[in-house]
Amino acid sequence: MTATLLKIFVPFGVIMQIVPVLIWLERKGAAYIQDRRGPNRASIAGVRLGGLIHSLADVVKLIFKEDIWPTQANRLIYALAPFIAMSVACVTFAVIPWAAPLNLSSGTMSLQALDFNTGILFIFAIASIGVYGIMMAGWGSNNKFSLLGGLRASAQMVSYELTLSLSVVGVLMLAGSVELGSIVADQGSEVWTWNLVRQPLGFILFVVAAFAETNRTPFDLAEAEAELVAGYHTEYSSLKFALFFMAEYVNMIIASALMATLFLGGWQVPFAGTEFLRDHASNIFYYGLLAFGLFSILVGGFLALRRTKVPWKDARRFEGKILGIPALVVGIGLIFWQFTQGPVVLGTLGSQATAAILQFSVFLGKILFFCWVFIWVRWTLPRFRYDQLMALGWKVMLPLALINLVVTAVAVLIL
Amino acid sequence: MTAEIDQLKAKPTVLNLGPSHPAMHGTLRLYCELDGEIIVKAIPEFGYLHRGFEKHCENSTYTQCIPYTDRLNYVSAMMNNVGFCKAVEELMDIELPERVQVIRVIICEINRIIDHLVCTGTNIVDIGALTNFWYYFNVREKFYNIIEKLCGARLTTAYTRIGGLMRDVYDGFEAEVRACLKEMLDALDDVSGLIGKNRIFLNRTIDVGVISAEKALSFGFTGPCLRASGVPFDVRKDTPYYDYENYDWDVAVGEHGDTYDRVVVRFEEMRQSTRIIEQALAKLKPGPIMTDDKRAALPPKEEVYTNIEALMNHFKIIYEGVRPPEGEIYSATEAANGELGFFIVSDGTGTPYRVKCRPPCFPIYQAYASMCEGGMISDAIAILGGLNVVAGELDR
Numbered sequence: 091m092t093a094t095l096l097k098i099f100v101p102f103g104v105i106m107q108i109v110p111v112l113i114w115l116e117r118k119g120a121a122y123i124q125d126r127r128g129p130n131r132a133s134i135a136g137v138r139l140g141g142l143i144h145s146l147a148d149v150v151k152l153i154f155k156e157d158i159w160p161t162q163a164n165r166l167i168y169a170l171a172p173f174i175a176m177s178v179a180c181v182t183f184a185v186i187p188w189a190a191p192l193n194l195s196s197g198t199m200s201l202q203a204l205d206f207n208t209g210i211l212f213i214f215a216i217a218s219i220g221v222y223g224i225m226m227a228g229w230g231s232n233n234k235f236s237l238l239g240g241l242r243a244s245a246q247m248v249s250y251e252l253t254l255s256l257s258v259v260g261v262l263m264l265a266g267s268v269e270l271g272s273i274v275a276d277q278g279s280e281v282w283t284w285n286l287v288r289q290p291l292g293f294i295l296f297v298v299a300a301f302a303e304t305n306r307t308p309f310d311l312a313e314a315e316a317e318l319v320a321g322y323h324t325e326y327s328s329l330k331f332a333l334f335f336m337a338e339y340v341n342m343i344i345a346s347a348l349m350a351t352l353f354l355g356g357w358q359v360p361f362a363g364t365e366f367l368r369d370h371a372s373n374i375f376y377y378g379l380l381a382f383g384l385f386s387i388l389v390g391g392f393l394a395l396r397r398t399k400v401p402w403k404d405a406r407r408f409e410g411k412i413l414g415i416p417a418l419v420v421g422i423g424l425i426f427w428q429f430t431q432g433p434v435v436l437g438t439l440g441s442q443a444t445a446a447i448l449q450f451s452v453f454l455g456k457i458l459f460f461c462w463v464f465i466w467v468r469w470t471l472p473r474f475r476y477d478q479l480m481a482l483g484w485k486v487m488l489p490l491a492l493i494n495l496v497v498t499a500v501a502v503l504i505l
Numbered sequence: 506m507t508a509e510i511d512q513l514k515a516k517p518t519v520l521n522l523g524p525s526h527p528a529m530h531g532t533l534r535l536y537c538e539l540d541g542e543i544i545v546k547a548i549p550e551f552g553y554l555h556r557g558f559e560k561h562c563e564n565s566t567y568t569q570c571i572p573y574t575d576r577l578n579y580v581s582a583m584m585n586n587v588g589f590c591k592a593v594e595e596l597m598d599i600e601l602p603e604r605v606q607v608i609r610v611i612i613c614e615i616n617r618i619i620d621h622l623v624c625t626g627t628n629i630v631d632i633g634a635l636t637n638f639w640y641y642f643n644v645r646e647k648f649y650n651i652i653e654k655l656c657g658a659r660l661t662t663a664y665t666r667i668g669g670l671m672r673d674v675y676d677g678f679e680a681e682v683r684a685c686l687k688e689m690l691d692a693l694d695d696v697s698g699l700i701g702k703n704r705i706f707l708n709r710t711i712d713v714g715v716i717s718a719e720k721a722l723s724f725g726f727t728g729p730c731l732r733a734s735g736v737p738f739d740v741r742k743d744t745p746y747y748d749y750e751n752y753d754w755d756v757a758v759g760e761h762g763d764t765y766d767r768v769v770v771r772f773e774e775m776r777q778s779t780r781i782i783e784q785a786l787a788k789l790k791p792g793p794i795m796t797d798d799k800r801a802a803l804p805p806k807e808e809v810y811t812n813i814e815a816l817m818n819h820f821k822i823i824y825e826g827v828r829p830p831e832g833e834i835y836s837a838t839e840a841a842n843g844e845l846g847f848f849i850v851s852d853g854t855g856t857p858y859r860v861k862c863r864p865p866c867f868p869i870y871q872a873y874a875s876m877c878e879g880g881m882i883s884d885a886i887a888i889l890g891g892l893n894v895v896a897g898e899l900d901r
Binding site: 120124234235238308310311317318319470471472473475476477478 | 632639640
């Protein structure tokens with residue numbers, strides 16, 4: 091029972107913690123792509139965390155904003171839409187495995203909230219419901235811009251879902267399963283057996299379709315600022331808007347997680363299988379902590395010794411000291427402790443947990459990498475036009491996905 | 506089945522874009538009748554930024570009109586100053602010193618570059634690529650620093666005076682302009698690299714908002730929008746002023762008259778403006794920055810204090826204004842958007858009897874509806890950005 095609750099809330103908590111980081115990454119990344127500095131003003135007792143506090147300030151701002159209801163809106167649909175958008179986005183993460191299954195005395199425990207044997211189908215099923223959130227927002231607001239945004243979004247998501255599903259079928263045939271755990275296990279830890287190498291066309295199609303599914307540039311027609319003001323969420327304010335805003339980022343995380351799971355080996359650590367990790371868990375633990383200690387000494391030293399241009403008497407002046415000195419202390423303490431103690435011998439459970447944590451971190455790294463790709467693309471490419479988007483979806487991507495499917499099927503049959 | 510569908514009564518959706526809409530730069534407004542996303546019929550409306558510029562001028566002296574002209578095309582304010590002063594000077598038959606002419610050429614071309622930066626930058630933003638906008642605006646900021654140093658204001662410049670300039674350029678002006686131009690060319694290369702071969706951008710702009718040369722001429726297009734349709738008309742070449750005929754530069758001409766050509770023509774014009782500025786900087790020789798014509802130029806301060814005639818002259822110019830002879834004049838300059846003309850009727854007093862401004866984007870905006878009909882909403886936005894309609898100039 092506890093384990094199940096943990097398995098539900100830990101990934102959920104992790105996603106919810108990544109969202110503000112992603113928003114920060116988007117702003118800061120956009121700023122550096124565009125030759126500017128990005129957010130760096132909001133601070134708590136002088137700590138800015140390079141603009142990360144802005145996300146917190148945004149949350150506080152959005153909570154206290156007036157919640158405006160358009161007079162002519164269909165109140166039920168209007169209110170329901172953001173909840174659907176957000177909850178659907180969150181539910182999907184339940185079936186994504188985030189580390190190798192643990193071998194306990196009571197049996198194997200897979201590290202995913204829902205160990206479905208139809209994992210990928212569940213994801214597609216739930217993701218389709220996500221369209222309703224946007225459609226209802228578009229319809230319920232009683233605003234023509236919202237309506238057009240909702241129409242665009244639903245047409246786009248329905249069209250690209252086909253490609254999205256078809257591009258995955260190749261992967262499913264290779265793995266012989268629709269269960270995400272076995273798809274990951276099937277890919278193995280060697281980089282060249284990952285589906286990225288075995289299914290390059292499928293990967294590209296999946297990435298493009300995932301961009302369209304998440305309504306991100308170049309497929310952000312549903313909220314095209316210049317055309318539709320803000321698209322389907324034009325009329326939303328306060329926390330209802332925040333839900334849409336967060337749902338966009340959660341969707342990004344889910345899409346990245348799926349890309350990592352299906353094509354980049356999920357939780358697989360490159361060139362180190364689960365058995366290898368578990369056998370060497372003690373050393374990994376020892377050297378991992380040493381490396382972390384060294385890292386925090388370097389970062390802490392840099393922060394503590396850095397000169398700042400912030401005006402005198404400003405609390406932000408002490409940011410480097412506030413963050414740097416504790417990091418230095420922690421780093422030195424860790425290294426001292428590890429050196430005096432030497433490598434500890436971890437038990438079965440300990441070594442499994444160490445391996446799982448390492449795998450989870452690698453998985454998180456892969457997710458963040460794809461999230462960065464999302465951001466990078468957004469600030470590079472212009473936006474499609476509605477008819478061009480449809481033409482691309484139906485006339486280019488769908489045939490390519492079918493060709494990929496046939497070729498994979500023939501290859502699987504022959505080999 | 507189709508017959509039944511045809512018989513159904515369907516009301517067209519009417520979408521109101523503007524006057525406060527992210528892509529309607531300034532306060533433009535477009536009523537569209539939609540069939541799905543396709544614009545069946547469009548009615549552009551304007552007048553939300555009407556300030557009564559022409560009427561204001563009738564109650565001000567000629568010099569007092571100059572600050573009003575800043576607000577015409579506020580994206581390239583100095584060109585309006587130059588245009589108005591040139592009209593009055595022609596009415597009074599004032600010969601400008603060479604230094605004034607060269608400085609006016611330099612500031613005009615700098616403002617043309619700024620205007621094109623804003624126009625193409627926002628056009629690309631409306632198409633969805635925000636990054637290019639920042640590459641442009643970082644450079645634009647540097648240009649505005651130069652303008653600020655030159656006349657103390659960034660937007661409301663009022664830099665020219667009838668018969669000359671407000672003040673001379675500052676020390677180090679040439680070097681700063683050259684450095685800025687280099688940065689501008691780098692930014693131009695960056696943006697061209699980002700969008701030049703981008704399939705999405707090409708799809709969004711090529712064959713969008715096409716206007717043929719005949720149609721453009723019959724609407725009264727001038728400037729980059731006309732040249733994008735393939736007509737090499739440029740006031741600077743065809744009726745040269747300020748010695749433009751002696752500069753070595755080419756007129757950028759497009760071919761198809763679509764949004765893509767309008768963007769590319771502006772890119773090329775920025776490069777050509779750079780050439781003109783380089784040559785003008787080389788020509789910049791020390792000299793007076795005001796004509797010696799006593800009808801327009803204020804007498805030197807020491808003479809005002811020592812000479813009664815100079816004192817009276819000073820008093821008359823300040824109180825009654827510059828007094829052109831009775832008559833009328835139409836004078837045009839090539840502003841960033843096209844031919845900026847001022848028609849001035851003088852009754853011999855210090856205030857103009859009538860001032861009529863011919864803003865280049867007025868005829869261009871008239872063609873906007875016919876250009877976006879049959880296209881989609883996204884096209885209407887992409888076209889509007891390329892036409893560079895500035896509400897301040899349109900509504901006056």
